[in-house]
Amino acid sequence: MAKDRSMINQVTLAEMFNDSVVRYGDLRCQWWKPTPDTLASLTYAQSGRIVKELACGLMSMGLKKQDRAAIMSATCPQWMWADFSILMSAGITVTIYPTLSIKEMVFIVNDSGSKFLYVRDEVNLEKALEAWDEMPTLEKVIVMRDGFVSSTENVLSIEDVKALGVKYMMQHPDAYYDRWSSVRLPDRASIVYTSGTTGQQKGAVHTHLSMISANALDLRLIPPASTDDIWLSFLPIAHTYERQCGHFMALQCGATIAYAQSTSTIVADIMTFNPTVFMAVPRIYERIFMTLREMTSADPQRAAIFEEALKVGLEVTEARADENGFVDMSEGVDFTAGLDPELKEKYLKYDELVFSKVRSFLGQNYRFAFSAAGGLPADLCKIFMAMGIRIIEGYGLTETCNTINLNHLHKILPGSVGPVTVGVEGRIAEDGEWLVRGDNIVREYWNNPEATAEAFTEDGFFKTGDIVEMLADGYIKIVDRKKGIIVLDTGKNVPAAKVENLFSLSKWVDQVLAVGDDKKYIGALVVPGFDAFVAYFKQKEIPFDESALEYVGEGAERVCIKVGDDFIQIPELQELVKKDIDEANSQLEEHEQIKEYVLISRKFTETADEVTPTLKLKRRVILSNFKDEAAKLFK
Structure with a gap:
């Protein structure tokens, strides 16, 4: 059966969101735990209504097209509301990690010229209040915590903004539609400040074109996604990886976005939501493996069985690999096809004793997960393969809106980030640096023409800063960051x-x-x-x-x-x-x-x-x- 590509299109993020609200209005959009013991959810129509009220609230307070508004919050359902309230107002979303210091927050607000700042809690509200006089463009702070009551004119609750929005809609019934429909693909959509591992943060500017192009790249490659899928979100949405791969793609497909309580509660949250898909980084997969090993190795006897099962599983993975190391991990593939009868018997035994139980910890609906933002060690990849757990490793940067390279599920190469994706060009410079060009890549750093000029070659290829090695069939291996090479x-x-x-x-x-x-x-x-x-x-x-x-x-x-x-x-x-x-x-x-x-x-x-x-x-x-x-x- 041919893959359904009907949801893949090149429209602004505002039009994509509106289309999803209309098309999937009766389906669940967001799902979370307001308290450790309760669950809550919203349909696409309900989430769309909240976004509409907030967007109109921002417009009523003076947010104009291409004005900047920032979000400083941990991952939560309100993050998405805030993000699209800005995008649907034709504004530019500025992301700020909630763990950043006051100094870093002040730099980002000032550098971007943000007029509004969404925060999740009093911790970051206090940061903003303490440094308010240092941020001349900042007009209002909006607190997204339920039940928050403001005691100052410049601080509003999310309910305050929604109320302003309802009033504005009554006075200007066409304003919301006129505003979001005015957005064009080349318009700036977001400024995402790099994590600054080596120096001063730079604001990577993404347009509606670059971000929706990233969606198209991924949706063409990944296994078919649908309204039946549940995407678990736990990485920072302030990072493009979770925001584009984990939110924008899910929204475009009409899937449910489930929100974990934190990165430390992933296993428990998986049991609650039974997700089909999630995004993670190598360090998270290491934690998951350690947790799974502890759960299945409560005593010396079971620990010995687990280690023997891994040994057999790795033998099966090696036996299934072709001469270049590629392994077919397609959904529905028979892991035992073509195996030596004795090895097949051992694998089936340990699959029943160990691997099936390990897979159950990832929930009854698990299909696959993505790994990026660092190299997934080949041995760890093979271990998950041995247990029948599908992980698709890819590669990208904040500036590329994620996917540049991606493994194909039917052809996974452990230790590699896959071949360059369709729609992106890549080449290796003389010093081994990976250079890339495509619609999903930024064109500028905000207020930093010098950094912009340094980031590109004369013919428009972006310098990733990563040293790579070419493997079989165009797959590449990330050796290290150029600045991570020790001489x-x-x-x-x-x-x-x-x-x-x-x-x-x-x-x-x-x-x-x-x-x-x-x-x-x-x-x-x-x-x-x-x-x-x-x-x-x-x-x-x-x-x-x-x-x-x-x-x-x-x-x-x-x-x-x-x-x-x-x-x-x-x-x-x-x-x-x-x-x-x-x-x-x-x-x-x-x-x-x-x-x-x-x-x-x-x-x-x-x-x-x-x-x-x-x-x-x-x-x-x-x-x-x-x-x-x-x-x-x-x-």
Whole structure:
């Protein structure tokens, strides 16, 4: 049967949203948990009405075409309302991560010239109030929390804005339709500030054309999506990955968007919503695997069965791969077709004992998930394949509105991000940098003509900043960021990601930052797996200073982020960490191996500005925060 492409079209985001509200009006659009024990949902018609009231509220307060309005909020249903209230008003949505500091918030509001700011809670409201005098263009802050009551004229609740919108609609009945229908494809739609891993943030400007073109690229390639699908959203919508892949695509297909409570409750939220599709980053897949392993390995006997099952599953994955390593993971494919009878029998046994139970943790409706914003380690990809779990790895950047390369489900190559997508051109520069050109790519950085000029070649190819390697059939492998290549004083190059990714499945090593520019060898700052060691020490009755432990989160979300100095000095910890580092070194070339390392007693965190919202390490910040520890590596 031919794939239904009727929802793929090139229209503005405003027209796409209006079409979906009309076409799917009676179907569920948004689904979430207002409290841990309750569920709520809205149809497309209901979500559309909220957006219409908010858009008219913004217009009543003076938002004009191409004015900027910002959103500073964690992922939640209200984020989508705010976003489309701006887009349907012909405005430009400016995204701000809710974890950013006051200084960074002020920079983005001022650089973009935002007139309005949506916030989710009092934490970010306080940031805005504290710095209000430093943001001359800011006129109003809108708080999206249910039940919020404002005590100041410049701060409104979302209900206040909706009420203004209803009144404005009565006075100007055609204004909403006139405004959104005035939007053209070349009009700017959003300014998304890069995460700033290496320096000052830059505002990547996306148009309605670039963002809807990104939708078209993906919808042509992925397995058919429909109104029956449920897309689970938990990554930051402030990032283009979740916003375009997880929201815009779902809206264009008439699917349900379910909202997780947080990234720490993913497994529980999957049980609640039974999603068919979700977006995640490699670090999340590592957490999912660790959680699944713990759930199915409650005692030594079951742990041994799990490890044996993985061994057999990996044998099956290797047996199913063709001569270039491609594996068919199409929906409905028979994983045992063509297998040796003995291997087939083993696989079916472990599929019943282990893999079927693992798959059940992803819900009864699971179809596939996407991986991007960092390389998915080939071994981790193969493990999920072995368990019959489909993950489609792709590659893109904020500036490309995501997909540039994407694996095909019938032809997955572990360790690769796939071939360049139809509609995008790609070529490799002499220094190995991946250069791309297409309608989904930004044309400018906001207020930064110098950065814009530096970002493109003379013939219009965007410089991604990533070093790649060409594999079979046009598939590419991301080696590392150009700035992530460590150059030793011998002149030899070491991709930091190659070293760091070897610990993705480690139980005892949580985070690794490889360093060594202009040095004789590679050193590393190593964060042990605190939670794993706490459990291990208690089981073995090894004493440590529990009063020095620091946690974030509650209940199942509780994670240890800091330990005492005594903790990392415990011989058993040092021995298990060394064992994992030795194992990683055995897979590296001599000059790539970690020769010295320092154990760190605190996790690298987003709160300390050491990790991006997509969980990538900010090398420059970490090395600044831990400069004394880094200096010890090369004494």
